[in-house]
Amino acid sequence: MGTELLEIQPSELQFTFELKKQSSCSVHLVNKSDQYVAFKVKTTSPKKYCVRPNTGIIKLNATRDFTVTMQAQRVAPPDLQCKDKFLIQSIAVPFGTTDENITSDIFAKDSGRYIEEKKLKVALISPPPSPLLIQNNAETKQSLHCESSVQKDRLVSGVENIPPPHKVTESLVQKDGLVSGVENIPPPHKDVKDVDGFETTKDKDEFTAAKDVEFPIIEDVEERKPAEDAMSLNLTKDFKELKSKLNTVDSKLKEADLTILKLTEERSMNAREKDMLKHQLEMLRKNSVKQVQVGFPVLYVFMIALISLAVGYLVHA
Incomplete structure (x- = not known):
């Protein structure tokens, strides 16, 4: 294409x-x-x-x-x-x-x-310098300028101009470099070699699909450590209290389960006894009815016989 x-x-x-x-x-x-x-x-x-x-x-x-x-x-x-x-x-x-x-x-x-x-x-x-840092640099330059002016005034007045210690050291180093015949040149800056291997298959394989997930903000661990320790202690204490409360509730639940089981057994026994009493009452009623049915006809026949005898006696008399 x-x-x-x-x-x-x-x-x-x-x-x-x-x-x-x-x-x-x-x-x-x-x-x-x-x-x-x-x-x-x-x-x-x-x-x-x-x-x-x-x-x-x-x-x-x-x-x-x-x-x-x-x-x-x-x-x-x-x-x-x-x-x-x-x-x-x-x-x-x-x-x-x-x-x-x-x-x-x-x-x-x-x-x-x-x-x-x-x-x-x-x-x-690098981030841009802050205004505070720029102000500090300006104050440093101003102080150096004042120091150089004081040194010039000392030369005019005849006072010996003694270089500061760091300048003396620098001059000695430069002198040693001249004596040895080697110029004191700082080491060259080492560039970090960024290998451009875009055309190789190996570098192409190194590319991985980018993630679409936001990163958490990193905070200072040292600053958070005391707060985290106190929080962890409070969490541990709360966990122990919660665990003890859970154990208490668990024991109470077990007792309640036992009580419910006993009440259920008693209720079932009462129901069985009630059924047995009902059954016995029904049996008694059936027996009484049979007795009444068996005894009533005999008495009736006996009464009819007596009445018949009495009527017959009256008729013959």
């Missing part, structure tokens, strides 16, 4: 480096093609940076930004040199593709589709 898919600005990520402080940098992407373009951000240090968003879709003739946040660092690198790199992959996708449709298979190297890759280096810059 001859045309360039994306225009990336800036070409280098610059972070203002301060210990224990996060730093952010924005990257501007411009779609220069006549298609939808999907992009993906990778880095050689995924644990150190947060990229939001790390993937996305740029529509036709549209732009999009993503933010790179560097995690707060506890130690400054030598000479503020950084070897971290970012890789931005872009590929043309069909019209109507959304951010939710982006998968890792789209950027697979074995898919045979053209994937445009651009690399961005990372540069660390």
Whole structure:
């Protein structure tokens, strides 16, 4: 593909480096093609940076930004040199593709589709000097100027101008350098070699998908230590009290379970006794009815017989 898919600005990520402080940098992407373009951000240090968003879709003739946040660092690198790199992959996708449709298979190297890759280096810059520091430097220069004026006045008045100790030491060192015949030249500054291996397969494999997760703010551990110790002691005490209360509640629950079990057994026994009494009462009622049914006809027959005898006697009389 001859045309360039994306225009990336800036070409280098610059972070203002301060210990224990996060730093952010924005990257501007411009779609220069006549298609939808999907992009993906990778880095050689995924644990150190947060990229939001790390993937996305740029529509036709549209732009999009993503933010790179560097995690707060506890130690400054030598000479503020950084070897971290970012890789931005872009590929043309069909019209109507959304951010939710982006998968890792789209950027697979074995898919045979053209994937445009651009690399961005990372540069660390020092923060601007504070107004207080500028004021201190101005006061120092003024004091040095006053000191030099006093020394000139001493020369005019005939007083011996004795150089300060640090100047005497410097002159002795320069003299020794002249005697030995070797010029006292400071050692050359060693540049940190930033190996540009972008074209090698090994460096390409070092790039990992950037994370889209914010880093927690790092606080001073030494300042937090007393507060954390006191908090941990309070938490331990509260935990022990809570544990003892839970044990007490547990024992009471066990006693309540036993009481409920006894009451349940007593209730079932009472129910059984009640059923037995009902059954016995029913049996007694049935027996009394049978007795009444058996005895009533005999008495009735006996009465009829007596009445018949009496009527017969009266009729014959």
